[in-house]
Amino acid sequence: xxxxxxxxSLMFLMTMLPLRVKAQDLKPAMHRNYQALxxxxxxxADPARFKARENYSEISTLIAQLAGIAxxxxxxxxxxxxxxxxxxxxxDYLNDIQRGFKNGPTPYVRNKIRTATSFCFECHSTLATxxxxxxxEKKVQxxxxxxxxxxxxxxxxxxxDKAMKSYEFVLMAxxxxxxxxxxxxxxxxxxxxxxxxAIRVKRDPDQALKLLxxxxxxxxxxxxxxxxxxxxxxxxxxxxxxxxxxxxxxxKVWLDRALYLIARGKKMQTYEADHVADITYLxxxxxxxxxxxxxxxxxxRSQAYAMLGTAYAVLEDPLLWTLDTVxxxxxxxxxxxxxxxxxxxxxxxxxxYFGFSGSAGLELPPEDAAKLxxxxxxxxxxxxxxxKKKGQKNxx
Numbered sequence: 001x002x003x004x005x006x007x008x009s010l011m012f013l014m015t016m017l018p019l020r021v022k023a024q025d026l027k028p029a030m031h032r033n034y035q036a037l038x039x040x041x042x043x044x045a046d047p048a049r050f051k052a053r054e055n056y057s058e059i060s061t062l063i064a065q066l067a068g069i070a071x072x073x074x075x076x077x078x079x080x081x082x083x084x085x086x087x088x089x090x091x092d093y094l095n096d097i098q099r100g101f102k103n104g105p106t107p108y109v110r111n112k113i114r115t116a117t118s119f120c121f122e123c124h125s126t127l128a129t130x131x132x133x134x135x136x137e138k139k140v141q142x143x144x145x146x147x148x149x150x151x152x153x154x155x156x157x158x159x160x161d162k163a164m165k166s167y168e169f170v171l172m173a174x175x176x177x178x179x180x181x182x183x184x185x186x187x188x189x190x191x192x193x194x195x196x197x198a199i200r201v202k203r204d205p206d207q208a209l210k211l212l213x214x215x216x217x218x219x220x221x222x223x224x225x226x227x228x229x230x231x232x233x234x235x236x237x238x239x240x241x242x243x244x245x246x247x248x249x250x251x252k253v254w255l256d257r258a259l260y261l262i263a264r265g266k267k268m269q270t271y272e273a274d275h276v277a278d279i280t281y282l283x284x285x286x287x288x289x290x291x292x293x294x295x296x297x298x299x300x301r302s303q304a305y306a307m308l309g310t311a312y313a314v315l316e317d318p319l320l321w322t323l324d325t326v327x328x329x330x331x332x333x334x335x336x337x338x339x340x341x342x343x344x345x346x347x348x349x350x351x352x353y354f355g356f357s358g359s360a361g362l363e364l365p366p367e368d369a370a371k372l373x374x375x376x377x378x379x380x381x382x383x384x385x386x387x388k389k390k391g392q393k394n395x396x
Contacts, residue, residue: 251295
């Protein structure tokens, strides 16, 4: 009976959004989507509760509500041609979450929900940030989340001041303890998340320096982590001295500044996943989004998407788990059958293979395998596609 009830609930939610929604109904639909994101955050912040069977029904209902917006996203983007590709990618992403959850509350699905939340904000959502969090907040208070989980919850729900205080508490609480084993990664993750808020959201280098000072004075830091912090301090100080671009500067000027920063970051790294240049990449992301706000040119957008994918692949932000693949996919769809599309696809494929490879080899879900093939076809040159079609015709 429980499964029958769940099925009927899902069917009801699927009928809530018609195929064609009136213009005046789009904003309420988006708010329902936003509220579902908020209500999911307590479960997403706590891995144990996300996996608990007794929570499956409620999480399923919220995911169905979340995915319901996918059908109306194209309408929402009709007056914003520059956002059409991103809208499609995001809609597919929401549908992927719903399909994935049917196979169980896996860490993969949980992380995709975290990314979906952040991706909504990365696209500069026009929704008010003063939403009513009472229901979600009540769960958080009753569940006694760890300070780190609480900080992640606040960050995911755009309560940035609370998130910053929580991350600072984590960093200060750890300052009297010796760092060993997992404690190193916990402190590093808290510091990186807090720095992301300071640079990306607050755009406050002084706040970033304050965060770094909470950790840098420790004498028990592993050598690699101490070296990263030392470089991060230098980069924040460089950021403070940097001459600001004029608000009237065109998109290419903003993108060129980002390109310079990404090139600088790559030179600083000794290997692909080296985090020594994280501040530089975070700063570059700000410029890229400023460029996207100023230009609807397809070629420029595709370059911006490729650069965002590159930056997020390096950062490996736990709150933006698969955001790099989202932007690499957008790049392929924006300029199909081009050299840039091929580069973006290669990055996308690499991330997918690494993400799904295990001791038993590659285990790519059917939906992801189909998307990989679709993007490969879009990335290939027109000449190759014509050659393939001729070959298939000759075989017949």
